[in-house]
Amino acid sequence: MLKPRWQLFAIAALLIAAIVGFILFLNRPQTPIGTQPLLPSPVTNVHLTMGLPSEATSNVANADDFLIADNSRPYAISYNNSKHIPNWSSWQLNKSWLGTVPRSNDFRSDPSLPKGWYQVKSSDYNGSGYDRGHLTPSADRTKDLQTNSATFLMTNIVPQTADNNRDVWEGLESESRRLVNTGKELYIIAGGIGEKGAIGAQKISVPSSTWKIIVVMDKPNSKASDVSEKTRVIAIDVPNIQGIKDKTWRDYRLSVDALEQRTGYDFLSNVPEAIQTVIESKVDQG
Ligand code: MN
Ligand code: MN
Numbered sequence: 001m002l003k004p005r006w007q008l009f010a011i012a013a014l015l016i017a018a019i020v021g022f023i024l025f026l027n028r029p030q031t032p033i034g035t036q037p038l039l040p041s042p043v044t045n046v047h048l049t050m051g052l053p054s055e056a057t058s059n060v061a062n063a064d065d066f067l068i069a070d071n072s073r074p075y076a077i078s079y080n081n082s083k084h085i086p087n088w089s090s091w092q093l094n095k096s097w098l099g100t101v102p103r104s105n106d107f108r109s110d111p112s113l114p115k116g117w118y119q120v121k122s123s124d125y126n127g128s129g130y131d132r133g134h135l136t137p138s139a140d141r142t143k144d145l146q147t148n149s150a151t152f153l154m155t156n157i158v159p160q161t162a163d164n165n166r167d168v169w170e171g172l173e174s175e176s177r178r179l180v181n182t183g184k185e186l187y188i189i190a191g192g193i194g195e196k197g198a199i200g201a202q203k204i205s206v207p208s209s210t211w212k213i214i215v216v217m218d219k220p221n222s223k224a225s226d227v228s229e230k231t232r233v234i235a236i237d238v239p240n241i242q243g244i245k246d247k248t249w250r251d252y253r254l255s256v257d258a259l260e261q262r263t264g265y266d267f268l269s270n271v272p273e274a275i276q277t278v279i280e281s282k283v284d285q286g
Contacts, residue, residue: 074097
């Protein structure tokens with residue numbers, strides 16, 4: 001009588017142990033698939049083909065060098081949340097960006113800025129005496145309405161004097177599109193240096209000068225590795241003042257090296273160092 005009961009108890013205990021063991025096995029910690037943590041993806045934006053000029057990142061903590069380079073935007077910018085203007089804009093220009101749509105003229109706040117940041121309004125410039133100066137020009141983005149309209153976001157705008165914006169600066173913008181219409185592809189970077197004042201209650205910074213670099217490539221879809229020692233590079237730095245109407249962009253040419261000194265940036269950083277050394281030391285004569 002006693003012996004079979006004891007055996008039954010032993011079998012039940014073994015069964016319970018097996019079930020508990022099986023449940024523990026099912027709930028075992030999962031082995032991760034791939035042991036590498038996810039790395040941030042490299043910047044592959046076409047407008048940054050020649051490299052990032054600054055340490056810009058899209059981290060909200062990096063508020064004064066904040067990278068906006070989503071693929072829906074037809075240019076890449078570094079925004080400065082203290083100055084309320086872009087530090088620089090960078091864009092590709094070839095025939096594929098040019099069409100026939102009219103200037104949309106819809107200057108407006110950029111809702112894509114991080115929560116809590118002031119969104120500069122078009123009206124903030126009213127009565128300031130300064131133009132709403134595009135870094136990436138409206139006329140470089142005429143293939144469709146949406147693309148053109150993106151250039152009127154206030155994060156692409158800096159306060160520019162009329163003589164700078166409408167004469168000297170505009171002259172090189174027109175020359176750029178003339179080059180593109182001969183089949184060239186351009187990689188352009190533009191921004192401001194210094195501060196000669198500020199406008200409005202939000203103290204929107206007015207740069208002392210506006211600079212631009214243009215890398216002239218022979219054909220569309222060029223890469224940084226296609227840049228050679230013979231590649232034409234145009235660099236200018238134009239004082240943001242009145243009274244320069246009788247000057248042209250050619251009067252304000254300088255070397256990229258000189259501009260790197262003035263801005264603290266490293267331009268064309270994706271171009272091999274030995275080639276940068278050659279092309280950045282020359283002043284355009286074209
Ligand atoms: Mn302009
Ligand atoms: Mn450089």
